[in-house]
Amino acid sequence: MKKYIYFFSITLLATLSFTLMSCGDDDENNETNGNTIEINGVMRTVSTMIGLEGSWSNGSGEFTLTVDNVKNGTNDLEYYMFSFQSAADLKKGDDVSKMQLTLSPPEASYWESYSYQNGKATVMDTNKEKSEITIKFEQLEMVYKGDIYKFNGTATLMYDFGN
Numbered sequence: 234m235k236k237y238i239y240f241f242s243i244t245l246l247a248t249l250s251f252t253l254m255s256c257g258d259d260d261e262n263n264e265t266n267g268n269t270i271e272i273n274g275v276m277r278t279v280s281t282m283i284g285l286e287g288s289w290s291n292g293s294g295e296f297t298l299t300v301d302n303v304k305n306g307t308n309d310l311e312y313y314m315f316s317f318q319s320a321a322d323l324k325k326g327d328d329v330s331k332m333q334l335t336l337s338p339p340e341a342s343y344w345e346s347y348s349y350q351n352g353k354a355t356v357m358d359t360n361k362e363k364s365e366i367t368i369k370f371e372q373l374e375m376v377y378k379g380d381i382y383k384f385n386g387t388a389t390l391m392y393d394f395g396n
Contacts, residue, residue: 268388268389269386270298270300270370270384270385270386270387270388271383271384271385271386272300272313272382272383272384273381273382273383274383277300277301277302278300278301279298279299279300279301279388279389279390280299280300280301280310283299283310284297284299284310284312284390284391285297285299285312285314285391286364286391286392286393287315287366287390287391287392287393288392288393288394288395289319289321289322289323289395290395292318292319292320293316293317293318293319294316294317294319294322294323295314295315295316295317296314296315296366296368296390296392297312297313297314297315297390297391298312298313298315298384298388298390299311299312299313299390300313311338311339312339313336313337313338313339313382313384314336314337314338315329315334315335315336315354316334316335316336316337317329317332317333317334317335318332318333319332322394322395323356323359323366323392324356324359325356325357325358325359326355326356327355327356328353328354328355328356329354329355329356329368330349330352330353330354330373333349334348334349334354334375335347335348335349335375336348336375336382338375338382341377345377346377347375347376347377347380347382348375348376348377349373349374349375350374350375350376350381351372351373351374352370352371352372352373352374352383352384353369353370353371353372353373354368354369354370354371354373354384355368355369355371356368357369357387358389359392359394361394364391364392364393364394365389365390365391365392366389366390366392367387367388367389367390368387368388368390369386369387370384370385370386370387370388371385372385373385
């Protein structure tokens with residue numbers, strides 16, 4: 234009888250240890266890489282799992298800041314779509330805020346285009362091989378009828394350079 238109790242105890246311990254090991258959150262790929270930005274005073278995580286790829290063509294371009302929005306345990310995505318006018322594609326050192334920058338934030342109607350009010354959005358790096366662009370937002374304010382979105386921080390975003 235002791236032999237069966239001992240065998241049962243060992244089996245139970247082994248099963249329990251595997252169960253606890255598989256419940257850890259270290260095996261999930263959250264894909265954040267520390268890429269965060271402040272929007273209206275709230276730190277948000279820039280999503281690198283999914284997003285919209287920016288690009289430039291024939292004098293105009295766009296890029297999208299995709300951030301995680303966790304509510305009640307559910308992770309939704311919010312898209313902040315920026316558009317700009319430029320004679321050439323973006324390069325390191327460009328201040329996008331000086332390029333007739335507009336914003337279409339989440340929950341805004343198609344015709345509600347937020348315009349540049351203050352601050353900077355500087356291209357810090359371009360990586361054509363990875364199709365990425367890094368933009369530093371410094372007190373960037375976009376406004377529509379008194380409603381303001383304010384961005385601070387540096388974000389690496391998907392961007393098609395058309396190579």
